[in-house]
């Protein structure tokens with residue numbers, strides 16, 4: 680019988696922590712379904728991603744460990760999804776440890792260790808810092824040009 684694994688997340692700026700989690704999740708069964716948070720749901724959560732929902736789905740579907748992706752619109756849909764999609768295992772990274780134990784009456788709930796030292800938040804921070812560095816360099820060039828023009 681096919682063993683179905685289900686997971687949820689935003690998967691913004693798809694990175695190796697995501698890949699390693701999806702690989703381990705897929706190895707738990709025969710089919711991996713991913714609920715990808717929509718941009719509207721992220722806004723509700725107070726999370727502002729960089730990559731739009733459609734592109735995050737496209738990248739997830741391109742990952743060999745993912746069999747299907749569906750939208751996650753709200754916190755409350757997991758129980759219905761698990762029942763309708765006949766998920767044998769509900770699994771997340773361990774930053775969520777204990778948060779979904781209540782689903783244990785309808786499925787097996789598992790939390791896997793996160794990959795250390797990488798997250799979408801960190802990638803967004805690095806990318807913002809790089810942008811700030813470029814802006815600062817541009818300001819210096821403009822200041823210099825301004826001084827040259829004034830000295831003429």
Ligand code: CTP
Nearest residue numbers: 688689690696700771772793794797798799800
């Ligand atoms: N995840 C992981 N290892 C990481 C980062 C994420 O195993 N280094 C897992 C999370 O535990 C979650 C899934 O990947 O089960 C999707 O997480 P998501 O929140 O989209 O990724 P983060 O990088 O944690 O994003 P953010 O920094 O925005 O919270």
